[in-house]
Amino acid sequence: MLDSVKIKLQYWLPKVALTRLAGWGAEKKAGWLTRLVVKTFARYYRVEMQEAQNPDLSSYATFNDFFVRPLRDGARPIVADPDMLALPADGAISQLGSIDDDQIFQAKGHYYTLEALLAGNYLLAEQFRNGLFATTYLAPRDYHRVHMPCDGVLREMIYVPGDLFSVNPLTAANVPNLFARNERVICLFDTAFGPMVQILVGATIVGSIETVWAGTVTPPREGIIKRWTYPAEGLEGAIKLDKGQEMGRFKLGSTVINLFTPGSVQFATQLNSGSVTRMGQAFAGSVAVSDAASTPPN
Known part of the structure; x- marks a missing residue:
């Protein structure tokens, strides 16, 4: 029943408007609010920050800065075989x-x-x-x-x-x-x-x-x-x-x-x-x- 409701919402919700709003908010430098959102998101989704080039959650100025964070050197070795x-x-x-x-x-x-x-x-x-x-x-x-x-x-x-x-x-x-x-x-x-x-x-x-x-x-x-x-x-x-x-x-x-x-x-x-x-x-x-x-x- 819950899954059915979720699918129906996919059709009914104003997806473009929600996406624009989310994009606008993710680029805002909102100080303590940005830090709260980033820390809450990382905790809720269990983000592995030890892999990040910068693991300090409080240092990201915007949510997007956190979301597209680069990984530290060596965190993802690339398969070496040219084939x-x-x-x-x-x-x-x-x-x-x-x-x-x-x-x-x-x-x-x-x-x-x-x-x-x-x-x-x-x-x-x-x-x-x-x-x-x-x-x-x-x-x-x-x-x-x-x-x-x-x-x-x-x-x-x-x-x-x-x-x-x-x-x-x-x-x-x-x-x-x-x-x-x-x-x-x-x-x-x-x-x-x-x-x-x-x-x-x-x-x-x-x-x-x-x-x-x-x-x-x-x-x-x-x-x-x-x-x-x-x-x-x-x-x-x-x-x-x-x-x-x-x-x-x-x-x-x-x-x-x-x-x-x-x-x-x-x-x-x-x-x-x-x-x-x-x-x-x-x-x-x-x-x-x-x-x-x-x-x-x-």
Whole structure:
């Protein structure tokens, strides 16, 4: 009964207005009130501040400063094997697996299409048909910066306006097409493993989505799709990011979706739905290397 009420509220509440209000408040320097909110939040969600570069809760001038806090050096070692990709974020795997033609699994009884997720870009969607996907949910207690799974050259960024439903497991199990209807920032990279998409999905109370190359992408929320293209590697103005390097962040957190082309990688065997993730740990490996390792010598 309570879950049903929570889902109905997702439809009824003025999500955009609430998100704007939360974003405004999270940027305010309110002295003792900010310190109280930060300490209450950290206590309620059991935030592990010993991992933070600055563990002193009372030193953060705004709630957003606390929320996007960087980690101390060495807190998240990056998997060193060049044939292995690293997990992009702290959180938990919501779902991962094969894309069935163009169908991506959201939760029991719910699928959404590649083309819908990629804002109708059928040429881009075609590259990932029958590929792999992974959806990582960032809970409020998690570290909210998102990093690169592998070296990559940015080729395209698309901002897609949309709803601001919560993206927690309850909502994912009950709201159809959740990730294809929420606001999101789609980032396409050229990598040694083939094209890779990393998508930052907005949600209720997510005051801002940022990338390291563009700064704040949203807000403002203008209700139109925006697209930016970038030069290939070796050309002037190319944007290259290394494995483990920060690529974006949420000011109040959400979900990351990764897409891989068919036959490019295979996920680490220890990962499944519900797996806790730590940025930098093994995410996936090159299929070419795995195939070579499994081929018996002549």
